[in-house]
Amino acid sequence: MDCPDPPFRGRVWRGRYHSPMESQTAGARRLDDLLQDARKRIDAVDAEFLLVHVLGKSRGWLFAHRGDFVSEAAAAAFDALVGRRAAGAPVAYLTGQRGFWRFDLAVSPATLIPRPETELLVELALERLPGDRPLRIADLGTGSGAIALALAFERPRAQVVATDASAAALGVARANATTLQLRNVEFREGDWFAPLAGERFDLIASNPPYIAVGDPHLDEGDLRFEPAAALSSGADGLDALRAITGRAPAYLGDGGWLLVEHGWDQGAAVRGLFAAVGFIEVETARDLEGRDRVTLGCWPGQ
Numbered sequence: 001m002d003c004p005d006p007p008f009r010g011r012v013w014r015g016r017y018h019s020p021m022e023s024q025t026a027g028a029r030r031l032d033d034l035l036q037d038a039r040k041r042i043d044a045v046d047a048e049f050l051l052v053h054v055l056g057k058s059r060g061w062l063f064a065h066r067g068d069f070v071s072e073a074a075a076a077a078f079d080a081l082v083g084r085r086a087a088g089a090p091v092a093y094l095t096g097q098r099g100f101w102r103f104d105l106a107v108s109p110a111t112l113i114p115r116p117e118t119e120l121l122v123e124l125a126l127e128r129l130p131g132d133r134p135l136r137i138a139d140l141g142t143g144s145g146a147i148a149l150a151l152a153f154e155r156p157r158a159q160v161v162a163t164d165a166s167a168a169a170l171g172v173a174r175a176n177a178t179t180l181q182l183r184n185v186e187f188r189e190g191d192w193f194a195p196l197a198g199e200r201f202d203l204i205a206s207n208p209p210y211i212a213v214g215d216p217h218l219d220e221g222d223l224r225f226e227p228a229a230a231l232s233s234g235a236d237g238l239d240a241l242r243a244i245t246g247r248a249p250a251y252l253g254d255g256g257w258l259l260v261e262h263g264w265d266q267g268a269a270v271r272g273l274f275a276a277v278g279f280i281e282v283e284t285a286r287d288l289e290g291r292d293r294v295t296l297g298c299w300p301g302q
Contacts (some may be wrong), residue, residue, distance in 0.1 A: 028069040031062065034078060043088045050081045055093040083211040090222040101150040105176050112230045113222060114146040117287045118207050120295045121261050122150045124285055127206050128257045128296075129147075129155050136199075138163070138251065140192050140206035143230060145173030145185070147205050152177075152185040160185040163195050166227070193247050200253045208240035209233040231287035233268060238269060245273040254301030259294060266290030 031051070038047035052062050053072065054077050070078075092098040092113045097106055101112035101122060107113055128150070129135055135158040140149035142162035151158040162185060164170050170187045177185050188195035192206075195204050211232045217223060223231060233240040241260060248258045258279065262270050267284040274282045279297030286292040 013222055019090045023191045028071060029075040030067065030069050032066045034070070034075060034205060035066070038078070041082055046085055046091050047082065047105075049091055050085065050094060051078055053083065054078045088221070088224060090225055092222075093225060098144075100144075102153065103149075103180055105144050105146050105149070106172055106179070108168070109225065110166055110170050110227060111144040111172050112207075112226055117293055118146060119150075120285060120287055121205060121207065121259055122147060122154075124294055124296060125151060125203055125257070125259055126154055129158065129203055131142070131155055131157065131194060133157065134159070135203070136201045138196060138199075138201045139205045140204065141165075141208050141230070141240075142187070143169050143175050143207075145176045145187070146172070147207060148185050148298060149176055149180060149182055149216065151205070152182045153180065156184060158184060161188060161196065161201075162186070162201075163188050163190055164190065165189070165191045166229075169230075170228075192243060193251055196251055199251060200255055201251055201255045201256060203259070204244075204248055204252060205259045206244055208244060210241060210262045210266060211239045212237040236269075237263060238273070239267065241266075241270055241272060245270070245279075246277055249279075249299050249302075252299040256299045257296060258294040258299065261294050262292070264291035264293065267295060270295040 034051060035047055037094050048059055048062060052059055054074055060266045080102055085091060090113055092107050093109055098114050101119060105114060116157065129137070130202060131145055135155060137151055137158050137160045139160065139162040142148050142164045145162060148160045148162035152158065164173070170189055174187050180271060209229065209231050211218060213232045213235060218232060241262060244260060245258065250282070252258065260270065271282050271284055274297040278300070282295065282297040284292045284295045
């Protein structure tokens with residue numbers, strides 16, 4: 001935690017305490033004023049995240065120093081980000097990161113923005129992955145690496161293989177693995193199972209595209225800026241889910257698990273896909289809002 005400077009080290013300017021880090025140039029602006037102006041254009045929480053990103057400080061520091069002044073350059077950089085956010089750009093892309101599981105992940109327009117709902121998939125996977133023996137795990141369509149890295153972190157004895165058709169996304173995922181110093185995860189380029197020929201896994205997880213092509217939600221909010229190929233999949237949104245459930249048995253060991261994230265209104269359809277190829281113990285788990293979110297099933301073997 002940052003400690004405030006002793007009062008006697010400060011300088012008095014127009015009757016108020018001014019810390020040594022504050023700029024006295026003509027273009028300097030007070031933090032509180034910056035935030036008040038930003039709140040007229042964007043959400044208050046978004047404004048705080050963007051300001052601490054520009055300053056390289058924590059939100060706690062911001063609350064303790066709201067009366068401080070910042071330089072004209074910092075104020076201009078913040079105003080520019082506010083303008084981009086007001087135009088719809090996601091905060092995660094503006095700051096280059098998003099919190100997921102126990103860490104902050106780098107993200108870019110080449111990857112989906114990790115969302116809290118996907119942590120449910122991680123939790124359900126961990127319940128089916130014993131921590132006392134070696135395991136093999138695959139994450140299909142890894143994007144920023146969120147699922148693969150969370151599972152690799154929590155199961156250090158496991159070997160995790162993450163695939164993605166996007167070389168740019170894999171670059172982001174590899175960088176995240178390096179930052180987190182996770183050495184038990186491997187990244188391979190290719191569509192779904194293509195890089196996994198001849199291999200078997202104890203668990204396969206995926207958060208594939210599941211929005212129907214032409215869905216009006218694709219033109220709203222952050223979705224407008226995220227990679228279309230990672231969002232939509234066919235006329236009913238189920239094309240990728242069909243491909244994954246249909247081919248997964250060839251890559252699962254006996255008693256292995258498949259877990260997929262999907263849309264809130266797709267639970268029944270996805271359970272049908274699982275049942276059609278012979279999965280057992282099929283169920284759908286609901287997210288914190290009570291919506292169908294993750295379907296899973298066990299492969300009994302043949």
